[in-house]
Amino acid sequence: MTTTLTTARLILRPLAETDAARVERYVSDPDIAKMTLNIPHPYPEGEALTFIRxxxxxxxxxxxxxxxxTEQGIDDCIGAMSVRIEPAxxxxxLGYWIGKSHWGKxxxxxxxxxMLAYCFNELKLHKCMARAFAHNPASWRVMEKIGLKEEGLMRQHFMRDGMYIDSKCYGLLREEYLQGS
Incomplete structure (x- = not known):
């Protein structure tokens, strides 16, 4: 993938092996890990390179x-944005995290x-969705701000650190996106 997305303040570029040290530093923070399903804590040393590969x-x-x-003009990774595609x-x-020192911006x-524009305009997806732990309002507010509609609460849907966790689910259909909903 060689696609790059540019916004007013950011550049989204392919995640590279050279990002491993910064990724590891950011995701080693327990506050990042506790808001995600798949980032372990403590984060194993060297795991970022394995993850990127x-x-x-x-x-x-x-x-x-x-x-x-990345911030425009600074190529250092401050977070990641992804979309896991289900072709069938x-x-x-959507999935994302931002390094704690960049929260609130x-x-x-x-x-x-x-990413949502890329999904609908370039990938021509029919639907984009995202989920967040119910105890992570910052994440589900991101979903609301970009136009995703709340679809429901999945009660005790995930297990993290031995505890069942509720998950809020959001989605947007292509036709809604194109209509500017």
């Missing part, structure tokens, strides 16, 4: 699009808005 394989297979989020259903599920919303 596995992502690159899924991208090559056409099942994922994953971008490093022509839909994608609107970067997740800006990057998610660009």
């Amino acid at each position: 596995s992502v690159q394989l899924r991208v090559e297979e056409g099942n994922n699009v994953v971008f490093a989020i 259903h022509n839909r994608g599920e 609107g970067y997740a919303t800006e990057a998610a808005r660009a």
Whole structure:
């Protein structure tokens, strides 16, 4: 994947092996891990490089699009934005994280808005969805700001650290996106 997305303040570019040290530093923060399903804590040393290589394989297979989020003029990764594609259903599920030192600046919303446009305009997906732990209002507010509609609460849908966790689900259909909903 060589696609790059540009927003007013950000550049979303392919995640690269050179991002491993910054990814590892950011996702080692327990506050990042506790808001995600698949980031372990403590984060194993060297795991970021393994993660990036596995992502690159899924991208090559056409099942994922994953971008490093960078500030314009600064190529350092400050987060990641992805869409996991389900070709059989022509839909994608957004996923994202932002390094804690960059929280509260609107970067997740800006990057998610660009990814949503990419999903509908370039990938021609029928639906985009996203899920967030119910105890993570910052994440589900991003979904609401980019126009996704709340579809429901999946009670005790995930298990994280031995506890069942509710998940809020949001989605947007292509026709709604094109109508500006």
